Amino acid sequence: MTVMPELPEVENICRGLTDTVVGSMVNRVTIRRVDIVRGSSRPADLLRGQTFTRIDRLGKQFALIGQTLVHKGSLNKEACVCLHLGMTGSLRFYPPGEPYRPDGHTHVVWHLTDGGRLAFRDPRRFGGLWTFDSVTTLTETRWSKLGEDALTITPARLHMKLKRTRRPIKSALLDQATLAGLGNIYVDELLFGCRLHPLYPGHEVTREETQLLVRKMRALLTRAIALGGSTLKDYVDTSGRSGGFQRVHKVYGRSGQACPRCGLPLVRIAVAGRTTVFCEDCQASVMSRSERVAKDY
DNA sequence: CCTTAATCCTGGAAGC
DNA sequence: TGCTTCCAGGATTAAG
Numbered sequence: 001m002t003v004m005p006e007l008p009e010v011e012n013i014c015r016g017l018t019d020t021v022v023g024s025m026v027n028r029v030t031i032r033r034v035d036i037v038r039g040s041s042r043p044a045d046l047l048r049g050q051t052f053t054r055i056d057r058l059g060k061q062f063a064l065i066g067q068t069l070v071h072k073g074s075l076n077k078e079a080c081v082c083l084h085l086g087m088t089g090s091l092r093f094y095p096p097g098e099p100y101r102p103d104g105h106t107h108v109v110w111h112l113t114d115g116g117r118l119a120f121r122d123p124r125r126f127g128g129l130w131t132f133d134s135v136t137t138l139t140e141t142r143w144s145k146l147g148e149d150a151l152t153i154t155p156a157r158l159h160m161k162l163k164r165t166r167r168p169i170k171s172a173l174l175d176q177a178t179l180a181g182l183g184n185i186y187v188d189e190l191l192f193g194c195r196l197h198p199l200y201p202g203h204e205v206t207r208e209e210t211q212l213l214v215r216k217m218r219a220l221l222t223r224a225i226a227l228g229g230s231t232l233k234d235y236v237d238t239s240g241r242s243g244g245f246q247r248v249h250k251v252y253g254r255s256g257q258a259c260p261r262c263g264l265p266l267v268r269i270a271v272a273g274r275t276t277v278f279c280e281d282c283q284a285s286v287m288s289r290s291e292r293v294a295k296d297y
Numbered sequence: 298c299c300t301t302a303a304t305c306c307t308g309g310a311a312g313c
Numbered sequence: 314t315g316c317t318t319c320c321a322g323g324a325t326t327a328a329g
Contacts, residue, residue: 004322060323087322088307105307124306126323167300176324184322273302275321 005085007060007150007181008224013091014055014062020093021110021118025051026066028111036107036120038128045131046081046108056135058143059150059180060084065135078134082142086126092119150181151221159210162202169205170198171272181221184274185252190217192251197283198269198276251277 005013029046031037037046050066057063061084068077083091094100096115103121108129110118120129132138148157161178162169172178173187182190191198193216196209205213250260255268259279267280 084324086306086324122306123308124322126306128324165299171300174323272300274323 004087004183004185005060005089006183006186008221008228010057010060010062010085010181011151011225012228013085014057016093017052017055017064017091017118020095021064021112021116022052022055024112024114024116025049026110027113030102030109030111031107032102032109033107033125036122036125036128037131039130045079046129047079047110050077050079056080057149059146059176060183061143061146061180063132063135063138080132080135080138082130082132082138083120084127084129086122086124086128088124089120089122089127092121093117094119146176147179150179150217153179153214155207155211155214158214159205159207162205162210165202167202168199168271169196169202170274170276172202174272174274182217184276185249186217186220186224188252188277189250190220192278192283193220195283198271198278251279253277 026047026049029048031046047064047066050068052064053067054065055062056065061082063080063082065078065080068079070077083089085091092100094117096112100117100119102109102119105123106119106121107125108120112118120127130138130142132141147153147161158179162172165172165178167175170187170191173182173190174184188198190213194209194212196205196213251266255266255275255277257266258264259266259282261282262279264279264281266277269276269278
């Protein structure tokens with residue numbers, strides 16, 4: 001089973017990058033597929049000649065931040081590359097001396113002066129890469145459209161967002177403008193953990209239910225990070241390393257199978273065009289209108 | 298303004 | 314066995 005890069009996977013990639021490439025200098029950048037660099041970015045400037053100073057993350061997106069020493073110790077020219085892995089994207093670090101063979105899906109390779117390499121690979125190319133002249137520009141022009149990070153958002157802030165939408169809670173939680181980091185897998189797992197119906201309208205979610213959501217969400221994500229972290233060594237990638245990383249899905253991908261809580265068959269519907277699996281019995285805590293909608297399926 | 302639907306893309310699974 | 318069809322997913326864009 002493929003590992004989808006949601007927040008926990010991305011967080012582990014960032015930690016891996018911090019341990020491996022931060023401090024290294026980029027000697028050369030190979031762009032094997034130009035259109036993987038999105039927007040008006042100039043592909044030639046993907047931190048070439050710069051030193052990785054920091055890795056930032058917001059939700060599922062993260063940024064490689066580099067600096068160039070223009071004058072000795074006085075003026076630093078900053079730049080950064082924002083990455084989004086989409087569905088099948090991965091970033092893998094090859095230590096100096098380790099052979100690597102780029103295939104047709106390896107789109108960008110950073111060659112470091114110490115001989116290490118960093119390779120971005122994405123078969124389906126839902127992912128991409130954006131360049132900015134500073135972290136501030138990235139934050140103001142791109143990350144400003146995202147909600148708060150799923151790991152740090154407070155119940156009060158989430159409740160504020162949910163209150164003003166009539167969309168199903170699942171749609172709202174998938175929307176990165178509501179909060180950043182959740183994907184289809186974790187949303188289904190989270191709603192099951194909170195016993196909330198996926199079609200429950202956002203504005204009907206109570207303060208108490210939002211508190212439960214945030215509490216469960218933090219626990220879920222933290223646990224997933226810990227599980228993924230145990231497999232990290234030299235590699236910055238999570239796909240292709242299955243050892244020890246079997247995520248325990250209670251509902252995702254288990255439609256028709258027994259609900260782990262009550263034993264009834266899990267049901268599969270479509271919400272916001274996404275496959276949604278849940279337990280009609282355990283997650284029946286919907287009110288009036290939405291309950292009728294749910295029953296229509 | 299709010300919400301939904303189509304679009305992108307490829308590999309793997311399922312169907313004939 | 315080999316071919317075709319369908320499906321999975323996140324974010325952007327267009328349309329309702």
